[in-house]
Amino acid sequence: MTxxxxxxxxxxxxxxxxxxxxxGVWPLHSASDxxxxxxxxxxxxxxxxxxxxxxxxxxRLGVEEVDFFWAQRFGQAGRMMIARQKLRAVTWVADPAGxxxxxxxxxTPQRILTVWNGNGAVLDEVRQHFAExxxxxxxxPPQAAGxxxxxxxxxxxxxxxxxxVQLYDQRLQLDGGTGSIDFARLAAQRQELxxxxxxxxxxxxxxxxxxxxxxxxxxxDPRGAAELNDYADQVEDVEEQLQERRRWMSxxxxxYATAIAQRQSEQINRLTLVSLLFLPVTAVTGFFxxxxxWMIGALGSPxxxxxxxxxxxxxxxxxxxxxxxxxxxxxxRHRPPAGTTPPKAPGE
Numbered sequence: 001m002t003x004x005x006x007x008x009x010x011x012x013x014x015x016x017x018x019x020x021x022x023x024g025v026w027p028l029h030s031a032s033d034x035x036x037x038x039x040x041x042x043x044x045x046x047x048x049x050x051x052x053x054x055x056x057x058x059x060r061l062g063v064e065e066v067d068f069f070w071a072q073r074f075g076q077a078g079r080m081m082i083a084r085q086k087l088r089a090v091t092w093v094a095d096p097a098g099x100x101x102x103x104x105x106x107x108t109p110q111r112i113l114t115v116w117n118g119n120g121a122v123l124d125e126v127r128q129h130f131a132e133x134x135x136x137x138x139x140x141p142p143q144a145a146g147x148x149x150x151x152x153x154x155x156x157x158x159x160x161x162x163x164x165v166q167l168y169d170q171r172l173q174l175d176g177g178t179g180s181i182d183f184a185r186l187a188a189q190r191q192e193l194x195x196x197x198x199x200x201x202x203x204x205x206x207x208x209x210x211x212x213x214x215x216x217x218x219x220x221d222p223r224g225a226a227e228l229n230d231y232a233d234q235v236e237d238v239e240e241q242l243q244e245r246r247r248w249m250s251x252x253x254x255x256y257a258t259a260i261a262q263r264q265s266e267q268i269n270r271l272t273l274v275s276l277l278f279l280p281v282t283a284v285t286g287f288f289x290x291x292x293x294w295m296i297g298a299l300g301s302p303x304x305x306x307x308x309x310x311x312x313x314x315x316x317x318x319x320x321x322x323x324x325x326x327x328x329x330x331x332x333r334h335r336p337p338a339g340t341t342p343p344k345a346p347g348e
Contacts, residue, residue: 015120016049017057018127022135025127031056041141043112043130043148047120054115061113063106071104071115078203080210082228084218085109087145091203093155095122098162100196103152107145109219114152126151142224149231156238163193163245170252174259186256190249197242204239207232273329280316 015027019035021042026035028044031053036044046057051072058068067088080089087107092100095118103116130148170186211232215225288299288308299308324330 014048016053017044017046018120019044020127020131020134022131025131028057031060036060041109041111041134041139041144043114043127043134043144045120045123045127046113046115047118047123058113058115061111063113067106071106071113074102074104074117076102076104078199079206080203082210082214082217085141087142089149089207091149091152092200093122093126093152094157094159095119095155096158098159100156100159105145105149105152107141109141112141112145112148114148122155123152126155140221140224142220143227146224146227146231150227150234153231153234153238159196160238160241160245167245167248167252174252174256186253190253193242193246193249197239197246200235200239200242204235207235273324277317277320277324280320281313284312284316 015029017028019026019028019042021040028035036057044061046054049057054072055068058071063071070088076090078090078092080091081087085108087105089105091103091105093103093116094100101116101118101122103114106113106115126148129151133147134144166189211228214220214228215222299305321330
Protein backbone atom coordinates (compact mmCIF):
# COMPACT_ATOMS: atom_id res chain seq x y z
CA MET A 1 0.00 0.00 0.00
CA THR A 2 1.27 3.46 -0.86
CA UNK A 3 1.34 5.87 2.06
CA UNK A 4 0.21 9.40 1.34
CA UNK A 5 2.59 12.02 2.75
CA UNK A 6 1.47 15.49 1.58
CA UNK A 7 4.29 17.83 0.72
CA UNK A 8 4.42 21.19 2.47
CA UNK A 9 5.49 24.53 1.00
CA UNK A 10 8.70 25.99 2.36
CA UNK A 11 6.79 28.74 4.18
CA UNK A 12 4.15 26.39 5.66
CA UNK A 13 3.70 26.45 9.46
CA UNK A 14 5.56 23.81 11.41
CA UNK A 15 3.25 20.91 12.34
CA UNK A 16 2.68 20.23 16.01
CA UNK A 17 1.36 16.69 15.44
CA UNK A 18 0.55 14.13 12.79
CA UNK A 19 -2.49 11.95 12.16
CA UNK A 20 -1.77 8.44 10.93
CA UNK A 21 -4.51 6.16 9.66
CA UNK A 22 -5.03 3.63 6.90
CA UNK A 23 -5.20 6.47 4.37
CA GLY A 24 -1.74 7.82 5.14
CA VAL A 25 0.19 10.33 7.25
CA TRP A 26 -1.16 13.86 7.60
CA PRO A 27 0.46 16.84 9.34
CA LEU A 28 -1.56 18.69 11.96
CA HIS A 29 -0.81 22.38 12.46
CA SER A 30 -3.42 23.37 15.04
CA ALA A 31 -6.18 22.01 17.25
CA SER A 32 -8.78 23.43 14.87
CA ASP A 33 -7.78 21.11 12.01
CA UNK A 34 -10.85 19.44 10.51
CA UNK A 35 -9.18 16.02 10.41
CA UNK A 36 -9.49 15.78 14.19
CA UNK A 37 -13.23 15.32 13.70
CA UNK A 38 -12.68 12.10 11.78
CA UNK A 39 -14.36 9.13 13.45
CA UNK A 40 -12.06 6.45 11.98
CA UNK A 41 -9.53 4.86 14.29
CA UNK A 42 -6.17 6.66 13.96
CA UNK A 43 -2.92 7.51 15.69
CA UNK A 44 -2.42 11.13 16.78
CA UNK A 45 1.26 11.80 17.38
CA UNK A 46 1.85 15.05 19.30
CA UNK A 47 5.50 16.14 19.28
CA UNK A 48 5.66 19.93 18.86
CA UNK A 49 3.99 23.20 19.72
CA UNK A 50 3.94 25.14 22.94
CA UNK A 51 2.15 24.24 26.14
CA UNK A 52 -0.97 26.19 25.15
CA UNK A 53 -1.20 24.53 21.73
CA UNK A 54 -0.73 21.10 23.27
CA UNK A 55 -3.41 21.67 25.89
CA UNK A 56 -5.82 22.89 23.23
CA UNK A 57 -5.13 19.85 21.09
CA UNK A 58 -5.62 17.40 23.97
CA UNK A 59 -8.84 19.13 24.97
CA ARG A 60 -10.11 18.93 21.39
CA LEU A 61 -9.36 15.21 21.40
CA GLY A 62 -11.56 14.80 24.49
CA VAL A 63 -8.82 13.29 26.67
CA GLU A 64 -10.00 12.49 30.18
CA GLU A 65 -8.81 14.79 32.95
CA VAL A 66 -6.53 12.24 34.59
CA ASP A 67 -4.91 11.43 31.24
CA PHE A 68 -4.87 15.12 30.27
CA PHE A 69 -2.40 16.03 33.02
CA TRP A 70 -0.53 12.71 32.85
CA ALA A 71 0.25 13.15 29.14
CA GLN A 72 1.95 16.52 29.75
CA ARG A 73 4.04 15.59 32.81
CA PHE A 74 7.48 14.47 31.65
CA GLY A 75 10.23 12.91 33.73
CA GLN A 76 8.18 9.86 34.71
CA ALA A 77 9.49 6.35 35.23
CA GLY A 78 8.76 3.73 32.57
CA ARG A 79 5.50 1.90 33.25
CA MET A 80 2.47 0.28 31.61
CA MET A 81 -1.18 -0.10 32.60
CA ILE A 82 -3.75 -2.18 30.72
CA ALA A 83 -7.41 -1.90 31.71
CA ARG A 84 -10.76 -2.23 30.01
CA GLN A 85 -10.76 -0.07 26.86
CA LYS A 86 -7.53 1.71 27.87
CA LEU A 87 -3.81 1.09 27.58
CA ARG A 88 -1.42 3.63 29.02
CA ALA A 89 2.38 3.52 29.02
CA VAL A 90 5.45 5.65 29.57
CA THR A 91 8.16 4.40 27.24
CA TRP A 92 11.03 5.69 25.10
CA VAL A 93 12.11 6.12 21.51
CA ALA A 94 15.63 6.82 20.25
CA ASP A 95 16.73 9.33 17.64
CA PRO A 96 19.40 8.46 15.02
CA ALA A 97 22.09 9.81 17.39
CA GLY A 98 21.11 7.28 20.07
CA UNK A 99 19.47 9.77 22.45
CA UNK A 100 16.47 8.42 24.37
CA UNK A 101 13.24 10.44 24.30
CA UNK A 102 10.38 9.89 26.75
CA UNK A 103 7.04 9.10 25.10
CA UNK A 104 3.59 8.99 26.71
CA UNK A 105 1.38 6.39 25.02
CA UNK A 106 -2.42 6.21 25.38
CA UNK A 107 -4.74 3.84 23.52
CA THR A 108 -8.56 4.07 23.65
CA PRO A 109 -11.25 2.61 21.40
CA GLN A 110 -11.28 5.90 19.43
CA ARG A 111 -7.56 6.45 18.80
CA ILE A 112 -3.95 6.05 19.87
CA LEU A 113 -2.32 9.15 21.31
CA THR A 114 1.41 9.70 21.81
CA VAL A 115 2.89 12.82 23.40
CA TRP A 116 6.60 13.61 23.39
CA ASN A 117 9.08 16.46 22.81
CA GLY A 118 11.49 16.32 19.93
CA ASN A 119 12.01 16.42 16.20
CA GLY A 120 8.97 14.91 14.51
CA ALA A 121 11.16 13.46 11.75
CA VAL A 122 12.49 10.89 14.24
CA LEU A 123 9.30 8.82 13.80
CA ASP A 124 8.76 9.32 10.05
CA GLU A 125 9.59 5.71 9.27
CA VAL A 126 7.46 4.45 12.17
CA ARG A 127 4.47 6.44 10.89
CA GLN A 128 4.80 4.99 7.41
CA HIS A 129 5.00 1.42 8.71
CA PHE A 130 2.02 1.94 11.01
CA ALA A 131 -0.07 3.43 8.19
CA GLU A 132 0.64 0.34 6.09
CA UNK A 133 -0.42 -2.05 8.87
CA UNK A 134 -3.21 -0.26 10.72
CA UNK A 135 -5.79 -1.09 8.05
CA UNK A 136 -6.21 -4.65 9.23
CA UNK A 137 -5.97 -3.68 12.90
CA UNK A 138 -8.33 -0.70 12.94
CA UNK A 139 -11.12 -2.87 14.38
CA UNK A 140 -8.86 -4.04 17.22
CA PRO A 141 -7.34 -1.13 19.21
CA PRO A 142 -5.23 -3.51 21.38
CA GLN A 143 -3.75 -5.05 18.26
CA ALA A 144 -2.98 -1.62 16.81
CA ALA A 145 -1.46 -0.58 20.13
CA GLY A 146 0.75 -3.68 20.20
CA UNK A 147 1.94 -3.04 16.64
CA UNK A 148 2.75 0.60 17.33
CA UNK A 149 4.53 -0.20 20.60
CA UNK A 150 6.73 -2.70 18.75
CA UNK A 151 7.52 -0.11 16.07
CA UNK A 152 8.45 2.47 18.71
CA UNK A 153 10.60 -0.08 20.49
CA UNK A 154 12.43 -0.76 17.23
CA UNK A 155 13.86 2.78 17.29
CA UNK A 156 15.99 1.75 20.30
CA UNK A 157 18.21 -0.05 17.79
CA UNK A 158 19.73 3.40 17.18
CA UNK A 159 20.75 3.64 20.83
CA UNK A 160 22.13 0.09 20.88
CA UNK A 161 24.13 0.66 17.68
CA UNK A 162 25.49 3.89 19.15
CA UNK A 163 26.53 1.99 22.29
CA UNK A 164 28.22 -0.68 20.18
CA VAL A 165 30.25 1.95 18.28
CA GLN A 166 31.31 3.63 21.53
CA LEU A 167 32.30 0.35 23.14
CA TYR A 168 34.22 -0.76 20.05
CA ASP A 169 36.15 2.54 19.90
CA GLN A 170 36.99 2.36 23.58
CA ARG A 171 38.21 -1.22 23.22
CA LEU A 172 40.45 -0.19 20.31
CA GLN A 173 41.87 2.69 22.35
CA LEU A 174 42.47 0.39 25.30
CA ASP A 175 44.22 -2.22 23.15
CA GLY A 176 46.32 0.49 21.48
CA GLY A 177 47.37 2.22 24.71
CA THR A 178 45.74 3.75 27.75
CA GLY A 179 47.08 7.24 27.28
CA SER A 180 44.34 8.34 24.87
CA ILE A 181 41.37 7.27 27.05
CA ASP A 182 39.58 9.80 29.22
CA PHE A 183 38.77 7.85 32.38
CA ALA A 184 36.33 10.49 33.65
CA ARG A 185 34.36 10.30 30.39
CA LEU A 186 34.49 6.51 30.48
CA ALA A 187 33.12 6.46 34.02
CA ALA A 188 30.36 8.92 33.06
CA GLN A 189 29.33 6.74 30.12
CA ARG A 190 29.26 3.71 32.39
CA GLN A 191 27.02 5.58 34.82
CA GLU A 192 24.67 6.64 32.01
CA LEU A 193 24.46 3.08 30.72
CA UNK A 194 23.82 1.81 34.24
CA UNK A 195 21.01 4.34 34.70
CA UNK A 196 19.44 3.45 31.34
CA UNK A 197 19.60 -0.26 32.11
CA UNK A 198 18.01 0.19 35.55
CA UNK A 199 15.18 2.28 34.06
CA UNK A 200 14.54 -0.22 31.30
CA UNK A 201 14.74 -3.12 33.74
CA UNK A 202 11.93 -1.56 35.76
CA UNK A 203 9.96 -0.90 32.59
CA UNK A 204 10.38 -4.52 31.50
CA UNK A 205 9.02 -5.71 34.85
CA UNK A 206 6.07 -3.30 34.55
CA UNK A 207 5.28 -4.52 31.03
CA UNK A 208 5.45 -8.16 32.03
CA UNK A 209 3.17 -7.51 35.02
CA UNK A 210 0.68 -5.63 32.84
CA UNK A 211 0.60 -8.45 30.26
CA UNK A 212 -0.13 -11.20 32.80
CA UNK A 213 -3.65 -12.50 32.13
CA UNK A 214 -4.26 -9.91 29.44
CA UNK A 215 -6.45 -12.38 27.52
CA UNK A 216 -9.06 -12.20 30.32
CA UNK A 217 -9.53 -8.43 30.07
CA UNK A 218 -12.96 -7.53 28.63
CA UNK A 219 -12.91 -6.45 24.96
CA UNK A 220 -9.42 -7.97 24.52
CA ASP A 221 -9.39 -10.01 21.33
CA PRO A 222 -6.84 -12.79 20.64
CA ARG A 223 -4.97 -10.75 18.02
CA GLY A 224 -4.47 -7.87 20.42
CA ALA A 225 -3.31 -10.20 23.21
CA ALA A 226 -0.84 -11.86 20.82
CA GLU A 227 0.65 -8.54 19.71
CA LEU A 228 1.00 -7.32 23.31
CA ASN A 229 2.68 -10.57 24.34
CA ASP A 230 5.08 -10.21 21.42
CA TYR A 231 5.83 -6.69 22.60
CA ALA A 232 6.60 -7.93 26.11
CA ASP A 233 9.02 -10.50 24.68
CA GLN A 234 10.76 -7.82 22.61
CA VAL A 235 11.09 -5.56 25.65
CA GLU A 236 12.86 -8.39 27.48
CA ASP A 237 15.17 -8.86 24.49
CA VAL A 238 16.12 -5.17 24.55
CA GLU A 239 16.69 -5.37 28.30
CA GLU A 240 19.07 -8.30 27.79
CA GLN A 241 20.94 -6.38 25.08
CA LEU A 242 21.36 -3.39 27.39
CA GLN A 243 22.55 -5.69 30.18
CA GLU A 244 25.09 -7.25 27.84
CA ARG A 245 26.40 -3.80 26.82
CA ARG A 246 26.55 -2.87 30.49
CA ARG A 247 28.70 -5.94 31.14
CA TRP A 248 30.97 -5.03 28.22
CA MET A 249 31.38 -1.52 29.61
CA SER A 250 32.22 -2.91 33.06
CA UNK A 251 34.86 -5.17 31.50
CA UNK A 252 36.39 -2.23 29.63
CA UNK A 253 36.52 -0.13 32.79
CA UNK A 254 38.07 -3.04 34.71
CA UNK A 255 40.65 -3.69 31.99
CA TYR A 256 41.46 0.01 31.83
CA ALA A 257 41.93 0.24 35.59
CA THR A 258 44.13 -2.88 35.48
CA ALA A 259 46.23 -1.42 32.66
CA ILE A 260 46.65 1.85 34.55
CA ALA A 261 47.69 0.00 37.72
CA GLN A 262 50.18 -2.11 35.76
CA ARG A 263 51.59 0.96 34.05
CA GLN A 264 52.01 2.77 37.38
CA SER A 265 53.64 -0.32 38.87
CA GLU A 266 56.14 -0.43 36.02
CA GLN A 267 56.95 3.24 36.47
CA ILE A 268 57.47 2.74 40.21
CA ASN A 269 59.76 -0.20 39.47
CA ARG A 270 61.81 1.93 37.08
CA LEU A 271 62.12 4.71 39.64
CA THR A 272 63.15 2.17 42.27
CA LEU A 273 65.84 0.69 40.03
CA VAL A 274 67.20 4.13 39.17
CA SER A 275 67.31 5.02 42.88
CA LEU A 276 69.12 1.76 43.71
CA LEU A 277 71.49 2.28 40.78
CA PHE A 278 72.74 5.60 42.08
CA LEU A 279 72.51 4.78 45.77
CA PRO A 280 76.17 3.63 46.09
CA VAL A 281 77.33 6.68 44.12
CA THR A 282 75.28 8.90 46.40
CA ALA A 283 76.83 7.30 49.47
CA VAL A 284 80.38 7.78 48.11
CA THR A 285 79.59 11.34 47.08
CA GLY A 286 78.26 12.09 50.54
CA PHE A 287 81.36 10.63 52.18
CA PHE A 288 83.86 12.53 50.06
CA UNK A 289 81.77 15.66 50.30
CA UNK A 290 82.51 16.04 54.02
CA UNK A 291 84.75 19.01 54.76
CA UNK A 292 87.45 17.27 56.84
CA UNK A 293 90.81 19.07 56.71
CA TRP A 294 92.84 15.85 56.49
CA MET A 295 90.73 14.67 53.53
CA ILE A 296 91.07 17.98 51.76
CA GLY A 297 94.84 17.90 52.21
CA ALA A 298 95.30 14.26 51.25
CA LEU A 299 93.02 14.15 48.24
CA GLY A 300 94.00 17.32 46.52
CA SER A 301 95.97 15.82 43.59
CA PRO A 302 94.61 15.33 40.01
CA UNK A 303 95.20 11.59 40.33
CA UNK A 304 92.92 11.42 43.37
CA UNK A 305 90.22 13.29 41.45
CA UNK A 306 90.57 10.93 38.46
CA UNK A 307 90.41 7.77 40.56
CA UNK A 308 87.93 8.76 43.27
CA UNK A 309 85.88 11.34 41.40
CA UNK A 310 85.50 9.63 38.02
CA UNK A 311 86.64 6.03 37.91
CA UNK A 312 85.19 4.94 41.26
CA UNK A 313 81.60 6.23 40.59
CA UNK A 314 81.67 4.78 37.06
CA UNK A 315 82.88 1.42 38.36
CA UNK A 316 80.21 1.38 41.03
CA UNK A 317 77.48 2.07 38.44
CA UNK A 318 78.80 -0.69 36.18
CA UNK A 319 79.01 -3.17 39.07
CA UNK A 320 75.48 -2.28 40.19
CA UNK A 321 74.08 -2.70 36.65
CA UNK A 322 75.85 -6.04 36.29
CA UNK A 323 74.47 -7.23 39.62
CA UNK A 324 70.92 -6.13 38.65
CA UNK A 325 71.25 -7.94 35.32
CA UNK A 326 72.47 -11.09 37.05
CA UNK A 327 69.50 -11.03 39.43
CA UNK A 328 67.08 -10.40 36.55
CA UNK A 329 65.98 -6.96 37.69
CA UNK A 330 66.88 -5.43 34.31
CA UNK A 331 67.20 -6.87 30.81
CA UNK A 332 70.27 -6.14 28.68
CA ARG A 333 69.11 -7.94 25.55
CA HIS A 334 69.84 -6.46 22.17
CA ARG A 335 66.70 -5.35 20.34
CA PRO A 336 66.75 -5.62 16.54
CA PRO A 337 65.93 -2.46 14.59
CA ALA A 338 62.28 -1.86 13.80
CA GLY A 339 61.11 -3.65 10.68
CA THR A 340 63.74 -6.40 10.84
CA THR A 341 63.14 -10.08 11.53
CA PRO A 342 65.38 -11.75 14.12
CA PRO A 343 67.44 -14.68 12.77
CA LYS A 344 65.98 -18.13 13.29
CA ALA A 345 67.72 -20.70 15.40
CA PRO A 346 69.11 -23.80 13.63
CA GLY A 347 66.49 -26.41 13.04
CA GLU A 348 63.51 -23.94 13.07
